[in-house]
Amino acid sequence: MINIWRLTKLQLLSSFGLNKALHARDVKERRKLLLLSISILIGVGMIAVVSFGYSYAMAMTFESIGRMDLLLAIMMAVTSLIGLFTTIYKASGVLFGFKDYDLVMSLPIKTSHVVASRVLQLYVLNLFFTLMVMVPAGVVYAIKVNPGSFYYLFFLMTLLFIPLVPIIAATIVGALISWISSRFKASRMINILLNFALVIAIMASSFRVDGNEQEFADMSTGLAGMIFKLYPLTSMYIDAVCSYQVGSFVLFIAISLLSFMLFCTVLATKYKAIHTGLMASHTSSNYQMKSLSIGSPFRALYKKELRRYFSSSLYILNTSIGMILLLAMSISLLFIDADELGQLTNIPQLSTYLNILAPLVVSMFVAISCTTSSSISLEGKNIWILKSSPVPKQTILLSKVAVNLTVTLPILVVSCVLLMISLHTGWMESLLLLVIPVIYACFSAIMGVLVNLKLPKLEWTSEVTVIKQSAAVIVALFIGIISIVILLGLSLLLSNINGNLILLGIGLIMIVVCNVMYRYIGAKGERLFQAL
Known part of the structure; x- marks a missing residue:
């Protein structure tokens, strides 16, 4: 025992x-x-x-x-x-x-x-x-x-x-x-x-x-x-x-x-x-030598990060389940009218709330689909390779952000288009429905990198401990959800103000926050990464 x-x-x-x-x-x-x-x-x-x-x-x-x-x-x-x-x-x-x-x-x-x-x-x-x-x-x-x-x-x-x-x-x-x-x-x-x-x-x-x-x-x-x-x-x-x-x-x-x-x-x-x-795993026996291609350091790092992402089924499942649920919800709303859904859930004027708050609801799914909060920790003992590489560390961090956006943006755009159709939104509401979640996707990706820089976990024996249980993942998820809850609360408290104006203000605030975090990575990213 x-x-x-x-x-x-x-x-x-x-x-x-x-x-x-x-x-x-x-x-x-x-x-x-x-x-x-x-x-x-x-x-x-x-x-x-x-x-x-x-x-x-x-x-x-x-x-x-x-x-x-x-x-x-x-x-x-x-x-x-x-x-x-x-x-x-x-x-x-x-x-x-x-x-x-x-x-x-x-x-x-x-x-x-x-x-x-x-x-x-x-x-x-x-x-x-x-x-x-x-x-x-x-x-x-x-x-x-x-x-x-x-x-x-x-x-x-x-x-x-x-x-x-x-x-x-x-x-x-x-x-x-x-x-x-x-x-x-x-x-x-x-x-x-x-x-x-x-x-x-x-x-x-x-x-x-x-x-x-x-x-x-x-x-x-x-x-x-x-x-x-x-x-x-x-x-x-x-x-x-x-x-x-x-x-x-x-x-x-x-x-x-x-x-x-x-x-x-x-x-x-x-x-x-x-x-x-x-x-046990299968290997291919038809390997063929091909000419090597030359690309920029960012492109090479991006492809390397993308391969790392798709090499782990646990990584994919844990970080893309939010986007899959978003897509499933968007498709289901094509067949269920918002008013009917409001009657089923006993929420009157649900269609009105959805039209106003849809961008923030969609952003909630984005918040639980952050890949960058564990991307640095997953380097593990091989982090020294990136630290010693003759590449600006900002480029390394931004390649991880790019993979996060690659995972979220395609499904996000498709889901938003489907929601525009099912909710019958106007041109302004449609624009906000697309732009606000995209801005939040950028915020979530950059925020995840910063959190992982501050709370790295490089000593691990199982990917589960990094992808599901590490401090960086928990903190990034907490920040993402709390930020959305605060914005939803503000929208409901200021319900007497035009909803589009509120969403425009939220979008501007998020752009400023993203810009500040991006500049911080440019100024402090090198030092923080080398200190890992």
Whole structure:
């Protein structure tokens, strides 16, 4: 057990960059850690508040129909579904695709201990999200129902076991996707397509639930039956936590724990064979010598960065999912009228709001599609090659910005044109709908580079820790979303002013901010990059 604990601790400390920060003597490093910790705490607090508000709003509906147990049932099912969804991306990288596989496997440690430490890393990451969703829901339930003391005991104990089964399912699905894709020559493309198909299927099924409060209340019985049928553990969980049934409590924990232990045992037994099968790749045998082409340093760096981007399916999935969802939404609005959508979501005058706020809504999807926040960190130990190259470091940074714009702008333009058609916008609204998100795409790309320069993570063994868990990615995502929320809030507060004038003002402000960041890269980029 001591080996499992040590490996897990080292992996978690390395994943979040805490190991370096805790042992750093540099005052700047410690100050950076303090600011990052404060930012993370603020983000966690905001998520908890949103989760509490969402649970409370649902509880008001369930309380009116006398089915408060549905609150915990739905939130437990949502937690499991999102845990499944996010772990599918992380599982292959954490369990099989880590760079120090040969080093770790050569240590005098049992393979089962290595597997257990990797699975525990997934468990800790999923448990954090489970607490973020379930604790606010549990507090709301306690306020509304005022349950007995057994509720608190059973609720707290079962929290630890909720993520176990989703981890098993996600690992199996993720491994199957990787294995199927590895059987083809275009393995990365097949992997990406399969993952995108899974995402779209999950999103499409979630949109089938109506947002109207009265209809939502009327379908409570059917909703409960659907959840309990699709995920029987939810029924056991509700019987244990809400009805204090000891048998259901023991059965829920036993099934979750024994399934998890069996999964770890089987995985440890076949681990090396599974790793070999998943990491296998096809190579072409028809290589031909061709004449070399000559281009500018920027073009060479751009092509190199673009190849790096498309070489990682995890990188593509994590940074382009926002644009794919934007495109899917734009296409769906061609077949669903905005007024009809407003009736379904119980939002009056939705079409009016969409016409005014569409540029900012589109920009929200751009904010979660930033590739530059991890592009420098992904250089890893090879960063010295770029640092020693006889090329202005501003050119290197701008090549990363160019790749970000290459990923976002084509889909952005197509989506905006489709939205113009479906929303029947005027010429001024259409222009703003196109220009504002494009400006924000430039802001997001440049901001991501600056954040990654300030918060680099060059020591990593798995791409997952850089692309999904690094400080730069979290901070850049936080800045992007908060900036959009602030702009949306200003637009709503100044609703008595012409919406086009507000958007013009926002566009001018964003241009100024982009110009300031661009000049900062030109003035300080060389020094910051060489200091990495």
